Amino acid sequence: xxxxxxxxxxxxxxxxxxxxxxxxxxSHSDGVVRTDGxxxxxxxxRTATDGGVESVTGGSDSTELDPDAYDxxxxxxxxxxxxxxxxxxxxxxxxxxxxxxxxxxxxxxPGPKFQGPxxxxxxxxxxxxxxESITSCSNxxxxxxxxxxxxxxxxxHNEARGQFVEEQMEKLSVExxxxxxxxxxxxxxxxASIVPRLSTYAMNFGPARWVMDKTLGIPxxxxxxxxATTTFREWWRDRGxxxxxxxxxxxxxxxGCYSNYNTPEVGKAMVRVYEHFGYEVMVPPQxxxxxxxxxxxxxxxxxxHAVTNVENLIEAIGEGADVIASCTSCSMSLRQEYxxxxxxxxxxxxxxxxxxxxxxxxxxxxxxxxxxxxxxGDERSYAYHAPCHARNQGLSRQAVETFxxxxxxxxxxxxxxxxxxxxxxxxxxxxxxxSMEIGEEMFHHMExxxxxxxxxxCPTCAMQMEHGTGYEIEHPLQLLEDTLVA
Numbered sequence: 001x002x003x004x005x006x007x008x009x010x011x012x013x014x015x016x017x018x019x020x021x022x023x024x025x026x027s028h029s030d031g032v033v034r035t036d037g038x039x040x041x042x043x044x045x046r047t048a049t050d051g052g053v054e055s056v057t058g059g060s061d062s063t064e065l066d067p068d069a070y071d072x073x074x075x076x077x078x079x080x081x082x083x084x085x086x087x088x089x090x091x092x093x094x095x096x097x098x099x100x101x102x103x104x105x106x107x108x109x110p111g112p113k114f115q116g117p118x119x120x121x122x123x124x125x126x127x128x129x130x131x132e133s134i135t136s137c138s139n140x141x142x143x144x145x146x147x148x149x150x151x152x153x154x155x156x157h158n159e160a161r162g163q164f165v166e167e168q169m170e171k172l173s174v175e176x177x178x179x180x181x182x183x184x185x186x187x188x189x190x191x192a193s194i195v196p197r198l199s200t201y202a203m204n205f206g207p208a209r210w211v212m213d214k215t216l217g218i219p220x221x222x223x224x225x226x227x228a229t230t231t232f233r234e235w236w237r238d239r240g241x242x243x244x245x246x247x248x249x250x251x252x253x254x255x256g257c258y259s260n261y262n263t264p265e266v267g268k269a270m271v272r273v274y275e276h277f278g279y280e281v282m283v284p285p286q287x288x289x290x291x292x293x294x295x296x297x298x299x300x301x302x303x304x305h306a307v308t309n310v311e312n313l314i315e316a317i318g319e320g321a322d323v324i325a326s327c328t329s330c331s332m333s334l335r336q337e338y339x340x341x342x343x344x345x346x347x348x349x350x351x352x353x354x355x356x357x358x359x360x361x362x363x364x365x366x367x368x369x370x371x372x373x374x375x376x377g378d379e380r381s382y383a384y385h386a387p388c389h390a391r392n393q394g395l396s397r398q399a400v401e402t403f404x405x406x407x408x409x410x411x412x413x414x415x416x417x418x419x420x421x422x423x424x425x426x427x428x429x430x431x432x433x434x435s436m437e438i439g440e441e442m443f444h445h446m447e448x449x450x451x452x453x454x455x456x457x458c459p460t461c462a463m464q465m466e467h468g469t470g471y472e473i474e475h476p477l478q479l480l481e482d483t484l485v486a
Contacts, residue, residue, distance in 0.1 A: 086151050086155070090116070104438070105434050112137070113153075114131075114133075134164050137161065138422035139158070140418055141388060145392050158341055161294075183296040189262070225258075226262065227262060228263070231264055232268065242280050244280050254334065255270075255325075256327045256459075259327065262459070273480050273481050285312050289330040291337075294333070303341075303342055322360065324357045331389075336392075374484055375483065381411075381449070381452075383414050384455045387419070387456055388418055415441065419465060421461065426464060442465070446471060453473070454466070455473065
């Protein structure tokens with residue numbers, strides 16, 4: 001499932017269009033042209049091409065180039081992540097810029113094209129600093145989906161953001177401390193889950209939110225999600241693990257941080273639905289997928305988590321399991337960002353074996369047949385929003401297509417606009433108003449929909465949907481559980 005950025009092996013990879021080739025009739029600095037016969041011919045003027053540009057090969061009268069007689073020159077020296085081929089594929093059509101939700105509301109943001117190939121070329125040619133505007137990229141990755149040339153834009157953004165944070169951001173600044181807290185949500189959530197009710201109350205206490213806004217730049221308008229009194233992993237342990245043993249049908253569940261600490265009902269629904277179809281569910285040890293770390297340029301943190309995740313997921317794959325995630329940002333991270341950014345043994349295997357949870361069932365099970373005679377038992381209407389990271393995986397219509405013929409269920413797609421929160425982007429005071437402006441179109445579509453319950457696969461999109469409309473938000477797996485299992 002990884003993307004091909006067009007890398008080729010061999011000398012074609014660098015400098016195939018440079019202008020320093022040597023030929024059989026090469027020009028020397030003393031103004032002498034040597035011919036095959038070895039004689040020297042004085043030449044005061046160098047031959048020009050038809051366009052009036054001097055030709056280093058002697059123009060139309062020169063002999064043919066001998067490929068073995070010269071060495072290519074690296075215009076952009078290869079680094080740890082060589083994106084030369086991807087940058088060369090950009091022909092500046094600006095499709096990425098027109099698809100960028102941040103550029104639409106922020107006139108000062110130069111857009112994905114500058115943040116990607118243009119900044120990449122500038123950095124390697126002139127050793128220039130990374131432009132600070134890279135921190136305004138929300139990492140929605142819509143630019144990847146929009147590009148007709150498959151330029152690895154988000155990969156360039158992630159690398160540039162990581163380099164900016166590592167080399168240029170002041171480590172004692174409020175912005176850095178705030179971003180590090182947001183990026184390492186797993187740490188905060190683990191501590192909060194020790195006393196979940198107290199943590200939920202304290203973090204949403206009005207004066208505390210005002211203080212966080214003024215001191216850390218976390219917007220007071222946001223309400224922190226409720227922490228579960230029993231985490232998913234605690235529930236999994238208490239129930240005794242898998243209730244189905246089936247070596248021929250195994251999946252390893254990557255639940256992510258939010259389904260563990262905040263919405264364990266999503267993880268429980270996933271387990272019950274998969275066991276309904278006869279799967280043996282494994283829940284390997286895991287850390288954060290790294291998605292909020294990528295968005296904040298904390299690549300070293302992300303790599304530490306990725307090493308643990310890859311190691312444990314590879315072990316599960318070796319036991320015959322495929323990896324499934326109930327969060328589309330988690331599946332996107334394992335599928336695309338891991339192999340793009342990290343060189344870890346087994347990382348390609350993890351990418352190739354990772355699926356979003358509903359997607360996997362649609363591929364391997366007859367969901368249509370299973371749902372033909374099924375019903376959740378009462379009339380239900382949903383306003384469905386496809387997350388940006390679902391769209392990037394080709395999953396924007398999966399929930400609508402799955403439930404459109406289910407008796408008693410109305411599923412309305414609220415359009416292709418971004419929710420605006422983009423993980424941690426909308427959790428920054430200076431970005432809050434922009435995130436709400438981005439999400440305005442989605443809010444209007446939700447309010448015009450028949451139902452007053454929202455649906456999405458992304459936990460932060462769910463936060464934004466609830467924040468902007470007041471609607472209750474569910475995950476497709478919860479409706480699938482109610483329809484098939486309950």
